[in-house]
Amino acid sequence: MKKLARNQLADLLVLSALFCLSGWYLWDSWSASSHIYNLILVLPLTVIVMLLCAVAFVGDLLRTEAVNRPVDRDSATSSLPAIALFVGYVISLPWLGFDVGTFLFLAAFLKIAGEQKWQWILGYSLAFAFGSALFFSAMLPYPMPLLLIPGGN
Amino acid sequence: MLLDLHALAAGFQLLISDFTPWLIVIPGMIIGLTFGAIPGLQISMAMAIFLPLTLYMDFMQAMLFLTAIFTGGGFGGSIPAILMNIPGTSSAISTTFDGYPMARQGRHNEALGIALGASCAGVIFGYLVLLLLIGVISEAVLKIGPAEMSMLILWGITLIASLGGNSSLKGVIAGLVGLMLGTVGFSEAGNTRGTLGLDSLLDGVPVIPAMMGMFAASELFRLVNTRYLVEDDRARQVNLSRIVSGFISTLRFPGVIGRGSMIGVLVGAIPGVGSSIANLLSYVETKRRSRHPESFGTGNPAGVVASEAANSTSEAGSLATLLALGIPGGGATAVMLAAFTMHNITGGPVFIREQADVVYAIILANFGQAFLLIGLGLLFIPLLANVVKVPMRYLIPSVLALSVFGAYGLTGSLAGPVTLMLFSLLGWLFKRFDYSIPACVIGLLLGGMADEMMIYTYQISGGQFSYLLQRPIAMTFLLLLVLSLFGGRLLALLRRLAVRQ
Numbered sequence: 001m002k003k004l005a006r007n008q009l010a011d012l013l014v015l016s017a018l019f020c021l022s023g024w025y026l027w028d029s030w031s032a033s034s035h036i037y038n039l040i041l042v043l044p045l046t047v048i049v050m051l052l053c054a055v056a057f058v059g060d061l062l063r064t065e066a067v068n069r070p071v072d073r074d075s076a077t078s079s080l081p082a083i084a085l086f087v088g089y090v091i092s093l094p095w096l097g098f099d100v101g102t103f104l105f106l107a108a109f110l111k112i113a114g115e116q117k118w119q120w121i122l123g124y125s126l127a128f129a130f131g132s133a134l135f136f137s138a139m140l141p142y143p144m145p146l147l148l149i150p151g152g153n
Numbered sequence: 154m155l156l157d158l159h160a161l162a163a164g165f166q167l168l169i170s171d172f173t174p175w176l177i178v179i180p181g182m183i184i185g186l187t188f189g190a191i192p193g194l195q196i197s198m199a200m201a202i203f204l205p206l207t208l209y210m211d212f213m214q215a216m217l218f219l220t221a222i223f224t225g226g227g228f229g230g231s232i233p234a235i236l237m238n239i240p241g242t243s244s245a246i247s248t249t250f251d252g253y254p255m256a257r258q259g260r261h262n263e264a265l266g267i268a269l270g271a272s273c274a275g276v277i278f279g280y281l282v283l284l285l286l287i288g289v290i291s292e293a294v295l296k297i298g299p300a301e302m303s304m305l306i307l308w309g310i311t312l313i314a315s316l317g318g319n320s321s322l323k324g325v326i327a328g329l330v331g332l333m334l335g336t337v338g339f340s341e342a343g344n345t346r347g348t349l350g351l352d353s354l355l356d357g358v359p360v361i362p363a364m365m366g367m368f369a370a371s372e373l374f375r376l377v378n379t380r381y382l383v384e385d386d387r388a389r390q391v392n393l394s395r396i397v398s399g400f401i402s403t404l405r406f407p408g409v410i411g412r413g414s415m416i417g418v419l420v421g422a423i424p425g426v427g428s429s430i431a432n433l434l435s436y437v438e439t440k441r442r443s444r445h446p447e448s449f450g451t452g453n454p455a456g457v458v459a460s461e462a463a464n465s466t467s468e469a470g471s472l473a474t475l476l477a478l479g480i481p482g483g484g485a486t487a488v489m490l491a492a493f494t495m496h497n498i499t500g501g502p503v504f505i506r507e508q509a510d511v512v513y514a515i516i517l518a519n520f521g522q523a524f525l526l527i528g529l530g531l532l533f534i535p536l537l538a539n540v541v542k543v544p545m546r547y548l549i550p551s552v553l554a555l556s557v558f559g560a561y562g563l564t565g566s567l568a569g570p571v572t573l574m575l576f577s578l579l580g581w582l583f584k585r586f587d588y589s590i591p592a593c594v595i596g597l598l599l600g601g602m603a604d605e606m607m608i609y610t611y612q613i614s615g616g617q618f619s620y621l622l623q624r625p626i627a628m629t630f631l632l633l634l635v636l637s638l639f640g641g642r643l644l645a646l647l648r649r650l651a652v653r654q
C-alpha cells in the first residue's frame with residue numbers, strides 16, 4: 001500500500017470529520033423526531049454530504065500522484081500560537097472580563113509577534129483594551145463582563 | 154402606483170420648503186458610516202440606538218435621519234470588507250471576493266473609490282427604479298409565497314457551485330455543511346437539533362459572529378507572519394487622487410451597475426433573504442457574463458462594482474416593501490417600522506395612496522443622500538484607508554479583539570465570542586484544505602429559512618409537485634436557476650450550432 005503524504009492524510013481526516021459530523025447531526029435530528037417536518041431538509045442534506053465526503057475520500061485515497069498543493073508549513077506552524085492565544089482569550093472572558101482579558105491578549109500577542117518595546121506593548125494594549133471596553137459598554141444596551149471597569153457584570 | 158407627478162411635486166416641495174430636516178442627514182450618515190466601518194457593529198444596531206432621538210423629530214425628519222444611517226452604513230460596511238476581509242453584514246460578503254485581493258495588491262485606494270462610486274450609483278439607480286415602480290414591486294412581493302422563497306433559496310444555493318474555488322466538490326460540501334449548520338436549533342416542528350444541550354444554540358448558530366470568524370479571523374491567522382497588509386512599501390500610500398480615480402472608474406461599468414441595481418432592488422424587496430442574496434446574485438452574474446471569469450476573486454474591480462451596486466440598491470428594495478406593505482425586510486427596516494409606529498403611521502397600500510407626497514419625499518431625499526455620501530465618503534475614506542499603514546502585529550490582535558467585542562454586541566452573551574472563535578478555527582481549516590468559505594457562509598445564512606420554506610411549501614402543496622407549475626414566479630425562479638447552472642453551456646451549444654449552419 002502506498003504511503004500517504006502528510007497533507008493528504010490531513011485532508012482525509014477533515015473529510016472524515018465532516019462525514020461524522022453529518023452522521024451525528026442526522027442521528028441527533030432523527031432522535032428528536034422522525035416526522036417529515038423535522039427531516040424534510042435535514043435527511044436529504046446530510047445523506048448528500050456523507051455521500052460527497054465518501055466520494056472525495058475515495059478520490060483522494062486513489063490518487064496516485066502526490067497532492068500538488070503548496071503546503072506552507074511555516075504559515076501553519078506560526079499560526080498555531082496565535083490561534084491558541086485567541087482561544088485562551090475567548091475562554092477566559094467570563095473570569096477576566098473584556099477589559100483585562102483584552103489587555104492580556106493584546107500584550108501577549110504583541111510580544112510573540114516580535115514587538116520589542118515594552119512601553120509600546122503596555123501602552124497600546126492598555127489604551128486599546130480599556131478604550132474599546134468603555135466604548136462598547138457605553139454603546140451596548142446590556143452589561144458586559146468587566147473586571148476593573150465599573151458597570152460590568 | 155404609477156408615477157403621480159402632482160404628488161411628486163408636492164414631495165419635492167416638502168423637502169425644499171424647510172431646510173431643518175436636512176441638518177440631521179449629515180450626522181445620520183456619519184453614524185451609519187462609523188457603525189458600518191467598525192466590524193461587529195450593525196446598521197440596525199445604530200438605528201436602534203438612535204431610534205429614541207426620532208421621538209423629538211417629525212415623521213419626515215425621522216425618516217431622513219434613519220435612511221441617512223441606512224445609506225451611510227450600507228457603504229461603511231464595504232470598508233472593513235475591502236481592508237480587512239470582514240463583511241460586517243451579509244450584504245457585503247461578495248465585496249470581499251475582489252475588494253480584499255485588491256487591497257492586498259496595494260490597490261486599496263482604487264477599491265475604496267470604486268466601492269463608493271458603485272454604492273452611490275446603486276442608491277441613485279435603485280431609488281429611481283423605486284420611484285417609477287413602487288406599486289409594481291409591492292404587488293409582486295405580495296405574490297411571493299413559500300414556494301417562491303424555496304426556489305429563490307435553491308437558486309442562491311446553486312451559486313455555491315460556482316463559488317467552489319479550486320475544488321468544486323469541496324465547494325459543494327462546504328456549502329451543504331453550512332446549510333446543515335444553518336438548521337441547528339429549534340425546528341419549525343418544535344424539535345431541537347444539534348444544540349448539544351446548550352440553550353444558546355436554541356435560536357440557531359449566531360450567523361454574523363460565525364461569518365466574521367470564518368472570513369476575518371481565519372484570514373488573520375494566516376497573515377501572522379506578514380509585516381503589513383500591503384507588503385510593497387511604495388504601494389502602502391493613501392492617495393486621494395487614486396481614490397477619486399477609482400470613484401470615476403466606476404463609470405466604466407454601466408452594465409454591471411445597471412444589472413446589479415436591478416437585481417438589488419428586485420431581490421432586495423423580498424423580505425428576509427433579499428439583501429443577503431442580491432449581492433451574490435449580482436456578483437455571480439457579472440462573473441458569468443465576463444470575458445475573463447477567471448480574473449474574479451483575484452482583484453477584478455467589476456466584482457466590487459457588482460457587489461456594491463446590488464447591496465446599496467437592496468436598501469431601496471427593502472424600503473419599497475416597508476412603505477408599500479408595511480413589512481420589514483430585515484433588521485434595519487424593522488427599526489424603521491418602529492419609527493412608523495412611534496409616529497402613528499402604518500405602512501401599506503393606504504399609506505402610499507393617501508400620503509404619496511411623503512413617500513415621494515422619502516424617495517427623493519435618498520437621491521440627495523447619495524450625493525452627500527460622495528462628499529462624506531471622500532472625506533472619510535482617506536482616514537480609514539490608513540489601516541494599510543498599521544503593522545500587522547498590531548492590526549491582527551486589534552481586529553480580533555474588536556471582532557470579539559462586536560460578536561458580544563450582536564448576541565448579548567458570550568455565545569457570540571465563542572461562536573466567533575469556533576468558526577474562526579473552522580474557517581482556518583477550510584482555507585487550509587481548499588473548502589470554499591463563502592459557500593459555507595451562504596449555506597449557513599439560508600439553512601434555517603430553507604427548512605422553514607420547504608415545510609410551508611409541503612403543507613400548502615400537500616406534497617404534490619404539480620403545485621409548483623401553478624406558481625409562475627416560482628417557475629421563473631426555477632428557470633433562472635436552471636439558466637444560471639446551464640445557461641453558459643446552452644449558449645455555447647447554440648453558438649456552435651449557428652457556426653455549423
